[in-house]
């Protein structure tokens with residue numbers, strides 16, 4: 259029997275495992291390895307931060323994929339050997355007929371001096387309870403949301419956090435000013451100038467100040483230090499720099515970008531039978547900007563890799579490709595959301611736009627989570 263080894267059980271890894279079992283059932287052995295015991299969508303962190311809904315309410319045990327025949331191993335991966343389509347897990351070398359690398363991105367707060375001491379890491383589920391408490395106890399003052407590096411997951415998320423926090427503080431009668439800084443020249447660089455301007459006007463309407471082109475050098479108590487500027491804060495919520503997981507460093511899989519550079523349509527790496535999907539990859543679009551790191555794209559890539567592997571195992575020519583179509587929801591308060599969506603792999607330019615906001619998009623966002631939990635975990 260053919261064996262597929264999937265490294266990482268987030269959006270990409272789970273979608274791939276699920277699709278392989280759908281296509282090939284008991285004709286394929288699927289081993290999925292992750293050190294984390296549960297799956298959870300990324301935006302749960304925003305909801306938990308503002309006290310809307312706890313993280314636990316959206317967590318499902320990855321181990322329950324065994325119900326559809328996936329061999330789930332809870333372990334830390336020690337080494338990856340792409341030439342052999344193999345990995346070492348808990349000292350055991352596991353050889354496969356196809357390997358899917360779906361390890362996501364690693365948060366790297368250590369890259370910024372003072373981050374650990376002074377900022378709340380709002381991208382780390384482990385730090386969310388502390389951040390949630392700080393928000394709940396906040397009596398007023400200057401709240402700064404800092405983006406400390408790019409690329410980072412779900413580009414709209416820090417702005418969404420600012421909007422939701424602003425709404426919560428207002429409801430509680432807390433006098434807070436909100437600011438977001440970013441090293442990027444625009445809030446959402448994937449959008450055309452007009453759409454980006456319209457989004458930044460929306461931030462202004464919420465009295466959220468946006469500072470572009472600010473790359474932090476370090477953090478001290480009460481202030482973030484930049485090259486020629488400082489921003490003072492009473493509460494600092496940080497999105498740390500991201501990097502490819504350390505385990506990939508000596509694997510030979512990383513390209514010059516520091517991420518795995520794949521064929522965007524097929525998700526193939528430069529190693530035969532080795533695929534990479536999701537946040538661990540770098541896909542450069544026709545406008546030279548990177549494909550945003552998003553759960554939906556990780557999922558679609560995971561399904562693409564699975565479909566293609568299933569075709570190869572069945573002696574057929576793989577035809578399914580990654581479309582690059584879709585987007586992310588962005589809550590804008592008052593029970594409404596909008597979408598940043600489009601056709602990201604379109605030529606000669608990606609076609610990406612900002613929709614208007616509506617209650618319907620907010621409902622779709624909620625459904626985005628429930629649909630996946632239902633589909634994958636029953």
Ligand SMILES: Cc1cc2nc3c(=O)[nH]c(=O)nc-3n(C[C@H](O)[C@H](O)[C@H](O)COP(=O)(O)OP(=O)(O)OC[C@H]3O[C@@H](n4cnc5c(N)ncnc54)[C@H](O)[C@@H]3O)c2cc1C
Pocket residue numbers: 265266267268269270271291292293294299300301302303304333334335336360361362363380381411412415503505535536537538551552553554555556585586587
């Ligand atoms: C606040 C926030 C809001 C977001 N909102 C959205 C949204 O609205 N829509 C959207 O599409 N996306 C959203 N995202 C982004 C989304 O969560 C990520 O893009 C998505 O999780 C990427 O999926 P992935 O499978 O590539 O990686 P991940 O989901 O990160 O999975 C990687 C897995 O690999 C495991 N792993 C890594 N290294 C090892 C190792 N050495 N050993 C064992 N296991 C390992 C990890 O434990 C992890 O489970 C949001 C993210 C955040 C932080």
